[in-house]
Amino acid sequence: MIDLHEVATPAVLHGRDDELDALARLLTASGGGCVPVLLRGGWGSGKTSLLRTVLARARRDPGLHVVSAWVDPLERDLPFGMVRQLFEHMAAVDAPVPPVAPDSPDTPRTNLAAHSDPYSAPWTMPPEALAARTAGQEMAALGELYRQVARLAGHKRLVVIIDDLQRADPASLRWLRYLLCRGGELPVVVLAALAEEGTHPNTDSLAAVLPLFRHQLTLGGLAQDAVDSLAEEILGHVPPTAFTAACREASAGIPLLLRAVLRGIRARRPADAGLTAPIAEYVPADLGPALLARMEPLAAHAATTAAAVAVLGGSPSTDLLAATVGLSVSQVADAVHGLVRAGCATQTGSEVSLVCESLAVAVSTTVLPSRRMELHVRAARSLHADGAPAERVAAHLLPGALGERWAPEVLARAAERAYEQGDLARAATYVRRALREDAQEESRARLLALLGRLELAFDVPVAVGSFERSLELCQDPGERAVVARGLAGALLALDRYPDALQVLRTTCESLREADPADAMRLEIDLIHIALTNAASAPDAVRRLKELDVDDAPDTGVRRPLAALLSLREAMAGRAGEAVSLARTALERGADPMSDASVVYYDAVISLRAAGETELALEYAEAAVGQARERASVLGHVQAIGVRASMLCGLGRLLDSQADALSALAQLQGIGIGPSHSFAVFATATLMESLVRQGRPDEAEELLQRADLAGELNSNWVNDYVLMVRGRLRVAQGRLDKALADFLLCGERAGARGTSGPGFHPWRSEAALVHTELRQGDAARALAEAELALAHGWGTPETVGTALRAMGLVTGGPEGLELLREAVETLRGTPARVRFAQALADFGVLARKAGRLPEARACLQEAASVAHECGATPVTDLALAELRAVGDRPRTRTFQGAAALTPTERRVTELAVQGMTNREIAQRLYVGLRTVEAHLTSSYGKLAIDGRSGLAHALAAASCGP
Known part of the structure; x- marks a missing residue:
């Protein structure tokens, strides 16, 4: 067995360099002996193209004698049909052979050996010998065929190339088995391609031959670099890797599908335009029928089953497929087996899916719209009867025909499930489909209410219409209350306050006697x-x-x-x-x-x-x-x-x-x-x-x-x-x-x-503006009123805010004390910006009063708290006041890692590394007391007690907010 890896992209046959090199080595290997090579691959994998390339290269080697056959299904019942194609023309050794381009796709499906070669032995077996009727006659023919091959191989190494071996007639397969079993010493290379198709009349004869191929190569999808090269060749420019990767995924790297997709893209969009649809949707319209025609021989009902898989989407089970297409489960299982062997489908347990999206798109487009709707309805019925989840049934109801009595209920359940999962668009799609059915008024009212809830996420005006229609139809009191509240909320979002109030008031009055609880809820x-x-x-x-x-x-x-x-x-x-x-x-x-x-x-x-x-x-x-x-x-x-x-x-x-x-x-x-x-x-x-x-x-x-x-x-x-x-x-x-x-x-x-003041401290703010306008009496009246109300309110935040305003309005020593009280009242409250403002205001007034140590402490704390909040004006005010008292602040904060000076940062980093104070002093060429002073200052800025908290504090600072 030869293990191949796809590497460089050849000029003609993209992505098969390794296979070509491996086959070339087998064809020209030194020494005698028969070399049987089997090339496997699903349809569309490029087996025939690879064989033609090998054939063209082999013919150019003067040391090889090459014969070939491209087996036709029509020859299955003709004894030795494949052998005839290999050798029947060699009797006319003097007949000239017309020249044929080595890589031409029009190469005749006959033997193209170099007949004029003087070293070639003539083929002397008469055609009537191949028309054997009895077992004895066939054995005689096999023996004579073997001797003829041995005679040919005695002059040059013989290369036998056969495509579609699975289609060969039984007599030819027995000849091939005879040759491989007895010709071990003959200098013969047999290169046969086998399509992984379904069962054939000659399966037993084929099964007897396949184990004799010692060397086997399997063609998979093209590698990414091969796809890149092929895309460049077809599109005429170098496309992005992301694009070619998407093409490879959409086609599973199958050359047939990949070429079709790329040609479809080239035909439908300019070279400089982007894609307007998923890549698989560029599959040419005429590809589907050709693919189905190739699926027909794979197995009975293979094409029908593949079409059903493509239409239903996902991975339907064989049971569901059987119910959908009207076949037995065993018939579908046989069809799936053929599809899987051919490489166009995969099966996991009972679930079946086509190998790629482009294949599914191509096949599904061959199905008439009416047939697609019928398949989906049958699938929905089967799933519903089996008690499948509502969302699985609904997926087939969406594209299916109308008229299923149970459809609205199933679609509603599916919509609720999608809503719970957060897929509102999908839920809305289910509801709109349910509303197309002939449902009862109460059911329609519930569907419209659900649709309104969903539409709130997309288009509020549209949601209003759905709620209004639901409220008109709804009779259940509890449901009417819910719909009315939903409608009122949508109207509010559109600033239609009078309409919202009217809906709630009217519905509330209509429910007051029948359902007091819902009436009060509306009220x-x-x-x-x-x-x-x-x-x-x-x-x-x-x-x-x-x-x-x-x-x-x-x-x-x-x-x-x-x-x-x-x-x-x-x-x-x-x-x-x-x-x-x-x-x-x-x-x-x-x-x-x-x-x-x-x-x-x-x-x-x-x-x-x-x-x-x-x-x-x-x-x-x-x-x-x-x-x-x-x-x-x-x-x-x-x-x-x-x-x-x-x-x-x-x-x-x-x-x-x-x-x-x-x-x-x-x-x-x-x-x-x-x-x-x-x-x-x-x-x-x-x-x-x-x-x-x-x-x-x-x-x-x-x-x-x-x-x-x-x-x-x-x-x-x-x-x-x-x-x-x-x-x-x-x-x-x-x-x-x-x-x-x-x-x-x-x-x-x-x-x-x-x-x-708990809602809006407007008096405090207005008092401060009055102060700026030098309207002291108005300012004091408002500030006093706010402070009295705040004390009655009783929360530290409102009291502290009012005290700050009163302090600024009052000014002087009394105002300073009021600001001090405001600072202490706000300290520890969640109102960090107001706390920073009070600190800064106290610092300003304290500086003006000549109380510089108090001013400095409050201003530093104000700058730090405000910086932490992002309140830049307060930070700027505090820093400006600090400069006014003679400080030269290096940072915008005096707390946290950002407040550390460069020397403090270096000292703390060395401490985190485990160095003692003395070792740090020696490293930095400073005194021991200096190190201790820097560490003490750092502990205060970082709000920690000692070395044990340094690592965490610095790490937290490096992570940022």
């Missing part, structure tokens, strides 16, 4: 939405004050009601009650699958207003994960928008920016622009992050792009926009505009009962 969402709009907020607030958590008729309503009531408590300044209710509301997360609703984010916002920002962030992050698992775009956008706000409040400005940008991009993808209220919240959060980072120009550009620079509507979210816009105007030095925004924010918040 909860109704109140939540009404609160966000100034016109409807007063009535909503009155109704909200009447509710109690015990009013919930069941636990399914208790949690959303608790979320709404937590907001009420936060609005009233009762932080403790707000936190308790929020925990009840969020016991299953902020985005539970059983009751997805934006009302749960009221509880998250209440937690932040109550100073529990870190806990609020935990719930927001969990909601992001829940929405991601369900592939809910709107749910994910809402979750990351809320998370962005929490991150901004914690001073994680870059993380907040990333979330806000992601939310806006996803909203844009489903048709919601930056001016919609769903996008405005993320836009305002992003603006706040940019302003705190000292990037006002980018924030202004965002403001203009979202059309938020002018008058704003009464939506609740715009209170937040006014707060952020006011801070932007302060950063731009437009103080009058800033003051107007802060005061308007307060006016609007007061109208809906959210004027407490």
